[in-house]
Structures are given as C-alpha cells and as structure tokens.
Amino acid sequence: MGEVAGAGGEFAVKLGKKEVVAAALPMQEHWLPLSNLDLLLPPLDVGVFFCYTNPTTTASQRLGYGSLVAILKAALAQALVSYYALAGEVVQNSVGEPELLCNNRGVDFLEAFADLELCHLNLYNPDETIEGKLVPTKKQGVLAVQATELKCGGIVVSCTFDHRIADAYSANMFMVFWADTARSAAPISLRPSFRRSLLNPRRPLCVDPSLDSMYIPVSALPPPPKHKQQADEEGETTTTSRDDDRLVSRMYYVTAAKLSELQQRACSNGSKRSKLESFSAFLWKMVAESSLVANNDDNKTMSRMGIVVDGRCRLMSQGMDDKRTPMASYFGNVLSIPFGEKRVMEVVEKPLSWVAETVNEFVEKAATKEHFLGLIDWVEEHRPVPAVARIYCKPGSEEEEKEEGSTAFVVSSGQRFPVTEMDFGWGKPVLGSYHFPWGGEAGYVMPMPSPLANGDWVVYLHLFASQVAFIESHAPTVFRPLTPHYLNLL
Known part of the structure; x- marks a missing residue:
C-alpha cells in the first residue's frame, strides 16, 4: 500500500x-x-x-x-x-x-x-x-x-x-x-x-419573467458584502469560518412514525401534503428558529428554503413508469430549484401546516412542463454567460443589512436512491448515501430511504454548525444520529 x-x-x-x-x-x-x-x-x-x-x-x-x-x-x-x-x-x-x-x-x-x-x-x-x-x-x-x-x-x-x-x-x-x-x-x-x-430551446424563445427571480446570470451577481470583502482583503477570519458558523455534514435516521406524524400536522383544511413537503417545512421552521435565536432580530432577517424538482416526468407525455419514453432514460441534468423566502419570525410563528402550504405553492409552480421549457429558453437567452440558482447566492452589499444572519438551504429528494438495488453479486449494501459537502454558503439536505426498507428515512444534512446544534437540541426525537446499531451491525 x-x-x-x-x-x-x-x-x-x-x-x-x-x-x-x-x-x-x-x-x-x-x-x-x-x-x-x-x-x-x-x-x-x-x-x-x-x-x-x-x-x-x-x-x-x-x-x-x-x-x-x-x-x-x-x-x-x-x-x-x-x-x-x-x-x-x-x-x-x-x-x-x-x-x-x-x-x-x-x-x-x-x-x-x-x-x-x-x-x-x-x-x-x-x-x-x-x-x-x-x-x-x-x-x-x-x-x-x-x-x-x-x-x-x-x-x-x-x-x-x-x-x-x-x-x-x-x-x-x-x-x-x-x-x-x-x-x-x-x-x-x-x-x-x-x-x-x-x-432544445423553442423558436421563438418564450421566457416567463418569473424565472428571473429563480436564476441569475453570474455577470449580474452583486459584489460580496462589505464586511466579507474587507476581511478577505485583510486576510482575517470571516464570519462563516467561525466554529459555530462553518458548514458541517451529519447523518440521521427519521422513523416512519415521525414522518407520518409530521405529515398529519402539515395537513389542514382537507389538504394533502407529501412526506417530503411536510419534512421540509418542519426543517425550515427549525432552521429559521435557530437564526432567530442567534440574531435576536425578528424584523430584518430572512429565511429561504428550496426543493429540487426533477423535470423528467413533467416533460414526457407518458408517466415515469413507461420506460419507452425517451425522457425516462435521459442522462443529464433535468432539474429546477424553486424556493420560498419568508421573514424568519413568520416561519417560526406560523403553524407547520401554513409553512407546508408555502412549500407546496412554490414547488407546484415549478412542477410543470411549461416551467422547464421556459427554463431551457431562459438559459438560451443568456448564453454564453453562465447562470446559477439564486438560492445558492448571497445578496449583495445593498442588501447586506437586511440579509445579515439570513439562512438558505436546499432539500433534494433522494427517494429514488437505489440502495436495495446495488447488489454486485455479493448481497445488498447495509447502507448507501450521497455525500455532498459542496462548499457553498447555502445548506443542502438529502433524505433517502433506509436500507432497512421499513419506511424510515436516512437523512444527509449539510448545514451550519449552529443550526445543527439547535436542531439536535430541539428535535432529538425526529433527527436521530445514524449508528451501526440502527443498521443492525452490532
């Protein structure tokens, strides 16, 4: 070796x-x-x-x-x-x-x-x-x-x-x-x-102006906040490098019973919310509350949460179960990242059902064929200038006062993660997971099915250390540390 x-x-x-x-x-x-x-x-x-x-x-x-x-x-x-x-x-x-x-x-x-x-x-x-x-x-x-x-x-x-x-x-x-x-x-x-x-883009292009609120050309990105620019120039440690403000990765399991409980709480007035929407809404409340505690400011601090939407089933005439359709086997990126933005105090004080409804609203707007066709056209309109999802970007110096202490994270659904299908001839894995400490300033969360196939989720979570500490102290029965004991390895 x-x-x-x-x-x-x-x-x-x-x-x-x-x-x-x-x-x-x-x-x-x-x-x-x-x-x-x-x-x-x-x-x-x-x-x-x-x-x-x-x-x-x-x-x-x-x-x-x-x-x-x-x-x-x-x-x-x-x-x-x-x-x-x-x-x-x-x-x-x-x-x-x-x-x-x-x-x-x-x-x-x-x-x-x-x-x-x-x-x-x-x-x-x-x-x-x-x-x-x-x-x-x-x-x-x-x-x-x-x-x-x-x-x-x-x-x-x-x-x-x-x-x-x-x-x-x-x-x-x-x-x-x-x-x-x-x-x-x-x-x-x-x-x-x-x-x-x-x-391929359509001819002529047809771009919905709402896409400008979701994506931004990198040439239009504002400069970093003044305090960050000054710290970088002077070689000082910035706010995001302090121990409590560094992004860390953790893995948990969430039981099927807890997921069902969150889903029941997230539904109101006869509305039906998915487990992903319910879980994401609960996590949004946790992250927002941690920001509120850290900043002690309920007027200016904003919180953003996005969910990755796969456009394949939106772009095909048949359903995802029909493997004959070309989009079912298309290899590449077919993603959009809609997000919601609310004041931290609003996310904290409103019931889970209200937050889940907010999540459902911004997801549904992007979960259409027209949205993805429009997004393809939007990129074509800005080429060759590259673009990125706005939720990944910190607002600029003109928004600095408003955004100091703001939070942003993205939830990507990993329910199709094929952990039970990864058998190379010597049996199924006892654990499989994505690992994505991507290095940006927004958090990233990936819930996946448990290898135990019992309805539980394994959750990869990449958030700021202070947010993780708050979540673990306030929701220990929801986010349980993933251990060999849980996977029946002991």
Missing part, C-alpha cells in the same frame, strides 16, 4: 493500486454538448457510497477483496460502453462553455484499505469518516471510483461524479446498470439516452 489519505479522525486509510478503467469496446472520439439545463450547474462534484459486510456469492462462499475488485472493474468496463459519457472529459469550447469530450479517457479506480471494522464506522459524522477517506477526490475526468477494504472483510464502494454531467436520477441509472452488469442480470436496467435535442 502507498500513501496515507485522510490520516486524521478515527482511522487511517491506506491507498493502494490506482488504475484507469476504460470502456471495454473502442469508440470513436466525439463531442457531446451540455444541455441548457446542464449549464445551470457550476463545477461541483457529488459523492455516493455503499457499505457491504461479509461479501458472499450465491453459494455463500466468502469473496476476498481481490475478487471483489476484479468484479467491480470488469463490470465497470462493460457499463462504460453504454455510459460512455462517464469515461470522457469536460473541456471548454470556443465561447468558454463546458462541453463533454467523449474520448474514452476512462475512470480513475482507486483501491484502498481502512484500518476499521464496519461496525465501528462513525456514520453520524461523515466529515470525519467519509470525506477524504471513503469517498474519492476526483482529479480528472467525469467519474472516480474507490473500493475500500475493511478489517472485518467488508467493503465500501464509492463514486464521485461531476454534477454538470449527471444529476441524481442519472447517477442512480448508472449505478444500477453497473450492479446489474456485475451480476449478469437479465433484463439489464435502463440504457442511457444522450439525445440533447430533447431539451
């Missing part, structure tokens, strides 16, 4: 062999443009990992690490024939926009060993145990993979994707296809479609 990666924390990970896995069949080099919806994504990487214990074959014979890696690599090479975009590279075109060069550069595949048993892995604090240790840092290409052997004979399989190339739906498609290929499953899962024409 070679160098030590992430030697701090509770354990060390030794890096071993590094190999580039290319598609098993040769391919002609070609360019694949990014769609207008891809262009809304900044250069961010998203991690995902799966934990397996005591890998065995169908004959219940234990597999060694070398055999596991050989299966993973062989299946990956086969999967990249169909998912060739993941073996390419992102480069800039003549106008400065990113494009995908499909050249079969390959995927960096890293082997590693962790001096740790799975039953002792601190899942609650992924900043210490997952980041930089069990999930690879992608240095080149579109995708990086790491297979980490554990002392107990278990294995952690992880990937890091370039978000500009794949959203969670696309990543899920690939990972299930990879696992199916390893098992020689029949029929094989969805093969991807790269038909960018499915997301």
Whole structure:
C-alpha cells in the first residue's frame, strides 16, 4: 500500500493500486454538448457510497477483496460502453462553455484499505469518516471510483461524479446498470439516452419573467458584502469560518412514525401534503428558529428554503413508469430549484401546516412542463454567460443589512436512491448515501430511504454548525444520529 489519505479522525486509510478503467469496446472520439439545463450547474462534484459486510456469492462462499475488485472493474468496463459519457472529459469550447469530450479517457479506480471494522464506522459524522477517506477526490475526468477494504472483510464502494454531467436520477441509472452488469442480470436496467435535442430551446424563445427571480446570470451577481470583502482583503477570519458558523455534514435516521406524524400536522383544511413537503417545512421552521435565536432580530432577517424538482416526468407525455419514453432514460441534468423566502419570525410563528402550504405553492409552480421549457429558453437567452440558482447566492452589499444572519438551504429528494438495488453479486449494501459537502454558503439536505426498507428515512444534512446544534437540541426525537446499531451491525 502507498500513501496515507485522510490520516486524521478515527482511522487511517491506506491507498493502494490506482488504475484507469476504460470502456471495454473502442469508440470513436466525439463531442457531446451540455444541455441548457446542464449549464445551470457550476463545477461541483457529488459523492455516493455503499457499505457491504461479509461479501458472499450465491453459494455463500466468502469473496476476498481481490475478487471483489476484479468484479467491480470488469463490470465497470462493460457499463462504460453504454455510459460512455462517464469515461470522457469536460473541456471548454470556443465561447468558454463546458462541453463533454467523449474520448474514452476512462475512470480513475482507486483501491484502498481502512484500518476499521464496519461496525465501528462513525456514520453520524461523515466529515470525519467519509470525506477524504471513503469517498474519492476526483482529479480528472467525469467519474472516480474507490473500493475500500475493511478489517472485518467488508467493503465500501464509492463514486464521485461531476454534477454538470449527471444529476441524481442519472447517477442512480448508472449505478444500477453497473450492479446489474456485475451480476449478469437479465433484463439489464435502463440504457442511457444522450439525445440533447430533447431539451432544445423553442423558436421563438418564450421566457416567463418569473424565472428571473429563480436564476441569475453570474455577470449580474452583486459584489460580496462589505464586511466579507474587507476581511478577505485583510486576510482575517470571516464570519462563516467561525466554529459555530462553518458548514458541517451529519447523518440521521427519521422513523416512519415521525414522518407520518409530521405529515398529519402539515395537513389542514382537507389538504394533502407529501412526506417530503411536510419534512421540509418542519426543517425550515427549525432552521429559521435557530437564526432567530442567534440574531435576536425578528424584523430584518430572512429565511429561504428550496426543493429540487426533477423535470423528467413533467416533460414526457407518458408517466415515469413507461420506460419507452425517451425522457425516462435521459442522462443529464433535468432539474429546477424553486424556493420560498419568508421573514424568519413568520416561519417560526406560523403553524407547520401554513409553512407546508408555502412549500407546496412554490414547488407546484415549478412542477410543470411549461416551467422547464421556459427554463431551457431562459438559459438560451443568456448564453454564453453562465447562470446559477439564486438560492445558492448571497445578496449583495445593498442588501447586506437586511440579509445579515439570513439562512438558505436546499432539500433534494433522494427517494429514488437505489440502495436495495446495488447488489454486485455479493448481497445488498447495509447502507448507501450521497455525500455532498459542496462548499457553498447555502445548506443542502438529502433524505433517502433506509436500507432497512421499513419506511424510515436516512437523512444527509449539510448545514451550519449552529443550526445543527439547535436542531439536535430541539428535535432529538425526529433527527436521530445514524449508528451501526440502527443498521443492525452490532
């Protein structure tokens, strides 16, 4: 084994062999443009990992690490024939926009060993145990993979994707296809479609002015607040780098009973709210109240909360269950991030049902075919200037007084996360999760189904440390730290 990666924390990970896995069949080099919806994504990487214990074959014979890696690599090479975009590279075109060069550069595949048993892995604090240790840092290409052997004979399989190339739906498609290929499953899962024409802008363009309140060209971004500019120039520690104001990642589980309770509380006057809307509304109240406590100001402080909406089912004439429709297999980003903005005191004082209704209102406005067609046209209208979702951006200095202490976070629904389908031939994972400490100034939350398949959720939460502390002290029965005991590993 070679160098030590992430030697701090509770354990060390030794890096071993590094190999580039290319598609098993040769391919002609070609360019694949990014769609207008891809262009809304900044250069961010998203991690995902799966934990397996005591890998065995169908004959219940234990597999060694070398055999596991050989299966993973062989299946990956086969999967990249169909998912060739993941073996390419992102480069800039003549106008400065990113494009995908499909050249079969390959995927960096890293082997590693962790001096740790799975039953002792601190899942609650992924900043210490997952980041930089069990999930690879992608240095080149579109995708990086790491297979980490554990002392107990278990294995952690992880990937890091370039978000500009794949959203969670696309990543899920690939990972299930990879696992199916390893098992020689029949029929094989969805093969991807790269038909960018499915997301072509209309002629003439038809842009709803309301999109200007959701997205902004980077050229129109205001300068940072004065206090941040001054601190940066003087090399001082800014507010967001203090211990209580740094973004941290945590993992929890929320029981099915608590989700049902929140859903019941979120419904009123005969209205029906989804579990995601109800959970998001509750979390919005928690984050807003933590801001109120921290700032002791109920007049100026604002709070924003967004929810990621997948546009595939909105853009197809058939339902999502009809795999014949091209959008069902489309590989790329088909996302929008509507959000609500309210005064902190209003979010805190209003009942959960009112907050959930607010969530439902801004989500429903974006959950339409016309919204996504308009968003494609909006991007076309501003090209080649890149744009970003407004919820990720701090308002400028002219709004500084109003926005001091404001909060913003995004909830991304991971209910399609295929944790129970990620069987490479040695059994289902005992845990799977996304890992996305993306480095912005807005929080990020991803609820996923529990691997126990009992209706519980596993929640990846990336918020400011002060917000996390408040949530844990005020809602300990809702947000329960994810432990090996919960996963029946002890």
